[in-house]
Amino acid sequence: MKLATIITLCVANLATTTNAYNIYNADIVNCRSSPSTSGTVVRTYKANDDVSLTCQISGENIKGNSLWDKTTHSCYVADYYVKTGSTGYIAGKCNSEDSPPSSGKVPGPIKDDYPYPGQCDGIDPWHYYKCQCTSFVAWRINSRLGIKFDNYYKGPNWGNANTWDEAARKTGVPINSTPKPGSVAQTNSGSAGHVAWVAKVSGDSVTVEEYNYQRHKYSTRTVPKSSFHYIHIKV
Structure with missing residues (x-):
């Protein structure tokens, strides 16, 4: 029997764990591979883009805020650029960020x-x-x-x-x-x-x-x- 007639549907799902928040305080914001400006830029967001968070973690201090937000794109944005309405944790803490x-x-x-x-x-x-x-x-x-x-x-x-x-x-x-x-x-x-x-x-x-x-x-x-x-x- 051909493969196409046997395979059961394999479906993806996009899961988010928090509400969406606006990008602000800059026209373009980098989302990085780690919670630091030394991390590789994975993607960028524009001002007023909505991002959803999976967790948050302490990282490099950006303009007085050392909190970084991990988005559903699996990269990190300095919390300074995410309008969460708080300077503290509003999502769960990320686990160890080592592989x-x-x-x-x-x-x-x-x-x-x-x-x-x-x-x-x-x-x-x-x-x-x-x-x-x-x-x-x-x-x-x-x-x-x-x-x-x-x-x-x-x-x-x-x-x-x-x-x-x-x-x-x-x-x-x-x-x-x-x-x-x-x-x-x-x-x-x-x-x-x-x-x-x-x-x-x-x-x-x-x-x-x-x-x-x-x-x-x-x-x-x-x-x-x-x-x-x-x-x-x-x-």
Whole structure:
């Protein structure tokens, strides 16, 4: 049976945790990779743009305010430029901003280690619907590669599985036809595409681990490597 007729819908969701606030005090404001002016500029906002916050953290002091706001684009704006109505915390405190610890095992054991088996309601910490293929792969990128990946990795909305290839190209993440263990298998086939975790490569075949290829469940397959494109976020 063709891949497009089997794949269950893999849907993204954009989750926000606070109301939107206006950018002010400057015409253009940088949103950076860390809470400091030394952080890489991920994107920019204009005056009066609305931003939603996921958490806040102490960082470099900007005009007397050392608070920085992490937006739903996964980057940091000095709170001085966000009109929250307060100089203190109005969102939860961010966790440690170091990269999450990697398991040190890439690609790691072939097993269902997804943290939400059978808990498929709601949004995961990476801003995807739980038990979708996108959620499972986002989990693996974080837990196995030690990279803080989410639906706004490096700025753009990665969205449904069928736009991950576009997001990779926009952000300079390598994508090609050569699978490596620990890379992401991606296809645009089906109504919303599909992504999976590359567990093993053998000649012209690739073994992938995935969620929601079989209705919200974990499964593995060995298929021709030509079945997918491969996104190399780290490996």
